[in-house]
Amino acid sequence: MNEIATDVDWSTDSIIDKRDKYYAASQRAFVPYQKPLILKKGKMQYCWDEKGNKLTDLLGMNLCISVGHAHPAVVEAVTEQVKNLTHCTTMFHHPVPAHLAEELAATMPAGHEWVVHFTNSGAEAIDLAMMMSRAYTGNHDIIALRNSYHGATYGAQAVTGVHGFRHNVAQLSNITFAAEPNQYRGIFGEGTDPYLDEIDRTIAYTTSGALAAMLIEPVQGYGGIIPMPAGYMKGAAEKVRAAGGLMIIDEVQSGFGKTGDSMWCFDSHDVVPDIMIIAKGLGNGIPIGAVVVKKEIAESMAGKFIFHTYGANPVACAAARAVLRVIREDDMINNAKTVGAKLHEGLLQLKDRYDIIGDVRGRGFMQAVELVKDRDTKEPAPDHTAYVFERTREHGLILSKSGTFKNVLRMVPPLCLQMEDVQPVLDAYDRSFADLEKANLG
Template identity: 75%
Template sequence: MDKATETTAASGLETDWSREAILDRRDRYFAATQRAFVPYETPLVIRQGKGQYVWDEDGNRLIDLLGMNLCISVGHAHPAVTAAVKDQVDRLTHCTTMFHHPVPAHFAEELAATMPAGEDWVVHFTNSGTEAIDLAIMLARSATGNSDMLALRNSYHGATYGAQGVTGVRNFRHNIGQLSNISFVAEPNQYRGIFGAGTEPYLEEIDRTIAYTTSGALAGMIIEPVQGYGGIVVMPDGYLKGAFERVRAAGGLCIVDEVQSGFGKTGEAMWGFERHGVVPDIVVMAKGIGNGIPLGAVVMKRHVAEAMREKFLFHTYGANPVACAAGRAVLQVIRDENLIENARTVGAALMEHLESLKQRYQVIGDVRGRGFMMAIELVKDRQTREPAPEATAKVFERTRDNGLIMSKSGNFKNILRMVPPLCLSMDDVEPVAEALDRSFSGVSPE
């Protein structure tokens, strides 16, 4: 692939693809808040993508095991999504929510249809998942008349002022006064949790937290069915059900954050909460919703939304018809290509290889996940489970050298997180496993 300056035929705009120019412009014109989010020692420049693969500016192909931070759900440049976007762009690029357009309304109907039957679901579109979290908090407080919220330690819900207030990962909590009336509950981490394995001790901790750190009247609790950035921590069976019972007994609403676990990522259903036999009051979604096109949504029971009917609230591009056209195509592709089942079967095959890696490399303390949400946790000692961030950083850099993209995550950055597009195939399993094997070879826990 040519790295020289390119000129787009239609617009005449030039793009300089030389590495030095790309890095210089970013360093010169990006604010510090955006420049800081660079995981690799040598920045990765991505030129194009197709399906589960991307190519850097030198033409090297990498398997995208992160889906561009989980935003690519059905594959890079999926023809059905691309066609839907192009068709809508040719017709109308934006229609403000003050006016009406059929595409967002159709998409709202289709999203509502994915929710549990027997409830009256409505949708509010946002620009992003973080904004959707902010709205969910506001909805819970408005609908209940209460202020106290519960969130889980080790959770990630976003980095805006409101969203970071319910985020339990320190790297995303800025040294500023945080949102008030938020209490954190120990997460039911079956590998590293403070109460060890099991569910009941963590449910009892919810009781104690309500009793000692709140007024006793809750606005709600927010839970990821699978903690994403926290290191793919799967909520154990019975936890969501027990948490919902306690929150509702205290007058609160149950909020499920499906920004990372939704749209089939767990390989079991469209939504991560479905396996737990619960019905949330509010569901937050984003990232994979538009296969990379910016969009988020809050899906809620109608009576919750009605609590804010006296004042309008809008997100300028939240119901953008181009983004909603992409969202409609994503839902259709997931169904037509049987991608949830693909995540289940291919994810299970890959997990077998991760278990094998654990047997061979002492630096691996735990492998876990569900479907296409997978993690490898690195430790200095399997008995003490002390995190091994230095070894993680070394393996992480090697994975890129061996043709993989993933992320370092968790509070101690000792977890390799993998959440690939739903189109990752059985043909990719062996190459991924071999690349991981090469990446771990010779790495010491210390």
Template identity: 70%
Template sequence: MNQAQLPPAMDIDWSTDGIVARRERYYAASQRKFVPFKDPLIIKRGRGQYVWDENDNKYIDLLGMNLCISVGHAHPEVVRAATAQVAELTHCTTMFYHPVPAHYAEELAATMPKGHEWVVHFTNSGAEAIDLALLMARAHTGNIDMLALRSSYHGATFGAQALTGIAGFRHNVPQLGGVTFVAEPNQYRGIYGEGVEPYLAEIKRAIDYSTSGRLAGMIIEPVQGYGGIVPMPKGYIKGAAEKVRAAGGLLIIDEVQSGVARTGDAFWSFESHDVVPDIVVVAKGVGNGIPLGAVIAKRDVAESMADKFLFHTYGANPVACAAGRAVLKVIREEKLQENARKVGGALKARLTELKDRFELVGDVRGEGLMLAIELVKDRQTKEPAPDEALAVFEATRRNGLVASRSGPYRNVIRMCPPLCLSMSDVDDVMDRFVRSFEAV
């Protein structure tokens, strides 16, 4: 091909109108839907815990691009690892062998509880991994029935949305069968109030009256993400595991949002609950923005699928796995788990001060750098305040914050920033929240 035959350069139109128009014209409706702000927020570049829009306005990224950015935007160690692998070999299907994914699988397995043999199946996303975990549990146990929490979110694929309890994520089509939902032990607005035992009792009732009596498993987020940052109280996951295993089922832990050192006290948030899962689903932050997910399972559970073919074309991609290895290295060397604990604790303490200033604030909760503010019309009745939450949320954007709204009532402002958020950012974040609440 001579110079005259070369295709035109791949120019990028960074004009606001051009970006919006192309998205509206060429994105399918299903991909245009998930937009948080009234006016589009266009992200051009990022560094650490900060991002800049197309007009060079700077924001503190309190969302980590939906928790995908764990160690910081454009972290040089992750960039270096991925770039080096791209230059050598961009993809190697699992039909053939490559050392990088195998090393990464070994390193992921090493983060799991000792005394068990763990194996890894790589996927491209968390939703794919949830589908696989569901299939694996049913294949291993020979049972069909699954339990999930009512305000859970596990993904939007056909299998994952069947396990998701929030109506906004469930399409109006026949859902995958065999899933029973039980009340989540929300210590702020749960139907049984505070405590654990009433919620565990409901698990037993669900097994007795809404299933065959034999379970494939139960899936739990240790800290619910889209459900509104709802941490599971101590004793609940362990008690649930006992009841589920007594019915022949497995404990599946969804760490897609709460894992990878985010909660501060542990690398995987289930470690704080004195329980060892049978299957763990990970994604988002493990790749620091590069598509990467995995199912980590006890070997005997995973071996149940040994006689059947299951293939993810880009699963175990060496570039993604090289990035994943770099993420583990950075978290360890930069002590980001400890940073999440300290900075998250300081930020939560400051955010709690909002309750003294604004009657709209009903609850401030979370663990590490996985935090939320729930807005209510009345603190006594806890009536959700979705309209007010939207107004505050829009104001945060004007004040240079990128957060999200979540929860079944869309009245929760969710914060899950990169783990490199610093102590020097805490006062700045607080000031911007105060200005945002004052504007409503």
């Protein structure tokens, strides 16, 4: 047997070669840049690659970094817990996960008894939420939205409406999709009522009429930062509950103050979930997810075991407790509101200067720029988007190229992005779009 090496080879070619040789195809596929981005260090809203180049992280490592890379409070909490006990199986008791469950329950609307089931990831939490809804209601049909992203596990991809994550294999049964209320390119145009009417049609034509649940992201994240319009989530909840189902709200991307309004985005929509899904930013990069659910619903699962090996890991839970504390003590939600508003204002000014920009949307630290070949037809411009995306990296930004047509530049930075970061970010965008004009892609 070969000796296991403990050193790390930071040479660029070696890193790429090892990944290509030893990663499975299913894990190699999700690489957005033409030249792989290799990261070596992070500090708050910044990262450095293996060559020492500094980049502003406008993606929070796919929204997992919520309060900042290597945030001192999170590092301290994790270090102290690791020194005492790295893992405690959920078969045994430990106070840190219990404290975190209590603290999460306290963020939820009053008048209900909330309980928590910790998982390893958001996708696992989605799987569990669907199982809970079916167990509690006795029904099987679940509605999801087109253009949604709820994860890539076998269960979660069944309710994911982005085709790039739906593999050519048999999916879970009794899942149906309704048109998302996209106010820029939705099939019914602008407005809320036409999309609520679509839920009625979906129930009438593609389900038994008896629902288990509906899943909604308050802001569709990977789908390209598509906010739910006012009144939609409340109206959807009423329709779903009238059909016997539960409202599952997926706050994996929109939660933790990302929109600058409140801890959970659903608070701004006058709706109370039956089940809420969280993950990603909960651990600030340490793997953890959770189902936060009304107690009477969770009790429907009491007769059998549901076991997530690292769910409620005390190290991850210690990190999550620090995250909640930092968000509160450092007033990070308000920071997302004010800094995000300034960023949005600058992006709108760029739209005035560059015709390729068809739409600028978002609130707080969930922002998107959608590129189109023609503003009237709204024909997507994926090739132009890919070019600008590559140039933004060269100009010092990390962001995402997403949306169904890969024509959306998505920004969801850590909550610590500061006002002094805004102009450099806008300047980098400006240079990238100027580069596009010079490239003359047609």
